[in-house]
Amino acid sequence: MNTMIKIVDLHKSYMTKKALRNVNLEFQSGKIYGLLGPNGSGKTTLMKVIADLHQQNEGEILICGEKPSHKTRAFVAFMPTENFIYGWMKVKEALQFYKDMYQDFDMERAEELIQFMELDKNQKVASLSTGQKARLKITLTICRRAKIYMLDEPLNGLDPISRTKIKECIIDQFDSEGVMIISTHLVNEVEQILDEVIFIGGGEIIISGETETLRAERGKGLEDIYREVFANA
Amino acid sequence: MDFSNETPIYLQIMNRLKSDIVTGKIKMGEKLMSTRELAVSLRVNPNTVQRVFKELENEGICFTKRGMGTYVTEDEATIALLKEQLANDLMMVFIDGMKKLNYSLVEIIEKVRSYGEVNK
């Protein structure tokens, strides 16, 4: 196991609002991490700082030994929670965009996954339903052969079938060399997938540790632990 | 497969596989699904499945052929022993529960017999 991401004393604030405070974390290869917390807890900000879309105010992030930059973006596959795919694109144009822009994109696998996800390659992105957009997003992200995958709220607002398909896709893609970070507040959907969990609230890390250890220590499932942790938040 | 919160997930999967082996749903000497396949079909972490296979191997219920996959043992004695164990585990839970309800062992046996006659 190698340390893939190391975060030391990270602070991030926007004009008046503190988004992240004193975050210290390490992510090891071969593990799936859950970043759990309510909306506005700092999950997205943390992911965007790692993805080099936002800049921290203080502290250091090292991704495989490098500071976040356009270079690290080459091996970090980030899936934002927003619909980040241009609406004017057709599904096949979005695939081509990824192939053009990312050297690690596996077009063959993407073609397969498009079938599995039941997407029409000639359909325009703007005309896809929420569930279809989410499936396209995950397909594009996961078909990169990246070292680090970060999925921001991959299951939010989706129908059960889309959720299942996306979960199966995440599990199938995961390999022991890489790191997978999934942010969500739909805890029981991902409980069986996570090696480690990080509870984040108000921009601070509240608890982090192995899923199984936490469950054993507290004698409860993650969902109940989540309720307990964020009862006051 | 639904998982409960009380026991670790890998133990729940192990028990499920064990009972499938004992009941013959999975045959002796049969090749099990790969880590990835089983993980996808159960929608659990591949690391959890890997742990399941490792533990099953330690218990002698499965063995791995290099580069081929994981197979169920062909040793009948091992499986007979496994069946015995699973039965004992169930029995233990059952008797513990009955004792908490203040049944004596004799009463329990009597209860089982009459229950069996009613629910043939």
Place this chain on the structure above:
Amino acid sequence: MLKLIKFEFMRKKMVFLIAGALTVLGQLFAMFQYYKLDETVRNYAGEEIFTIFMSFTIFGFGLLYFIDLILLIKDDLFKQEGYMLFMTPHNGYKILGSKLIFALLEGFIIAVVYLALAYLNVNMMGMGPIDFRMPEFDVAWIELIVKGLFLGVIMLIEFALTVYLSFALFKSLFTNARFKGLITFGIFIVINMVKGQIVELIGKVFGRSFESIHLNASGAMLEAANSAMTLGIGATLVSAIILFFATGYLLENRINL
């Protein structure tokens, strides 16, 4: 880099299609109106009609191009679905540079279409090839015209870069603040004030004012105009380069998308 430019073309293909269709329709409409006119009027006022039509066209094309230049980066920074481009492993300078190259190509295409349109209409109206020759046609004039065109292009790009820098500064300093448009416009004004100050300062150092030279450019002396053009080109180029690197730096290192 080629992939980035390809992407910009892909993105604009619908816009190009619509613009092309509108141009054809506009041309057909103008032709229809023209042939409805009495023949004597046509012969008498042909040249005027041609001039009016082509001025309208160049104004329309110019305006569309200008809007397009600003939109070129606005959607990437401000739209929710925009930052797909900034997630790619290309640095900010490269992305910005590709956009500028695309803008130049787009400008070139528009110019070619415009000239083709002019040529077509001139022939159709039976005026023969346009006689571009001026009475005092000489090398200095050509130089001036070429320089003027070049200055026009880089001024447009310099202006676009000022707008881009305003966008980038807003996204770096204010990120999620409200009144996006207002604040960005404020930043734009401030950048222009700073630019004005710098020009004035340089003017003081060299003992002459750029503004007076610009005024002289339209004046009589051809030679003075020529050297003023050269100065103008130099100054705009320097400004554009500084703006390019400032914007690129922000895109690469400071921006919150």
